[in-house]
Amino acid sequence: MKKLFLAFVFAVFSSSTFAADLTIEMLNKNPETKKRMVYSQEVAKIDAGQTIEWVPTDKGHNVEMLAGPSGYELPKKTKMNKPVTMTFTVPGIYLYQCSPHAAMGMIGLIVVGGDTSNMDAIKSAKVSGGKSKKKRDKLLGSL
Numbered sequence: 817m818k819k820l821f822l823a824f825v826f827a828v829f830s831s832s833t834f835a836a837d838l839t840i841e842m843l844n845k846n847p848e849t850k851k852r853m854v855y856s857q858e859v860a861k862i863d864a865g866q867t868i869e870w871v872p873t874d875k876g877h878n879v880e881m882l883a884g885p886s887g888y889e890l891p892k893k894t895k896m897n898k899p900v901t902m903t904f905t906v907p908g909i910y911l912y913q914c915s916p917h918a919a920m921g922m923i924g925l926i927v928v929g930g931d932t933s934n935m936d937a938i939k940s941a942k943v944s945g946g947k948s949k950k951k952r953d954k955l956l957g958s959l
């Protein structure tokens with residue numbers, strides 16, 4: 817019953833408030849996986865032109881783009897504790913991290929338009945620390 821209620825609240829909330837096509841939460845702990853310092857969805861698949869909103873469910877996180885398809889100009893890293901919305905028009909794989917938790921494996925991938933042709937570039941993109949490297953390779957392996 818509680819789940820049903822939450823689903824209802826979410827449906828109302830998302831249709832009236834969010835313009836984004838996908839919402840990703842920035843979390844100290846994922847209640848499902850129990851993993852700490854994570855984005856709620858580590859691999860996001862969207863169509864070209866779609867929008868993602870990152871919401872600061874927990875404090876102390878941000879979004880710092882590290883790499884994308886060629887032609888993509890990396891935006892400045894976002895402010896802590898602020899919701900951020902980005903629209904992705906260029907197909908390809910994008911890699912980002914949370915600046916303060918980069919070394920703890922708080923990273924994420926976005927695949928736009930099902931295009932994975934820049935896989936090799938993302939594979940060699942610089943991330944902080946062994947944990948993030950491992951996760952980057954694991955996430956890429958899941959594509």
Ligand SMILES: [Cu+2]
Nearest residue numbers: 877914917922
């Ligand atoms: Cu973080």
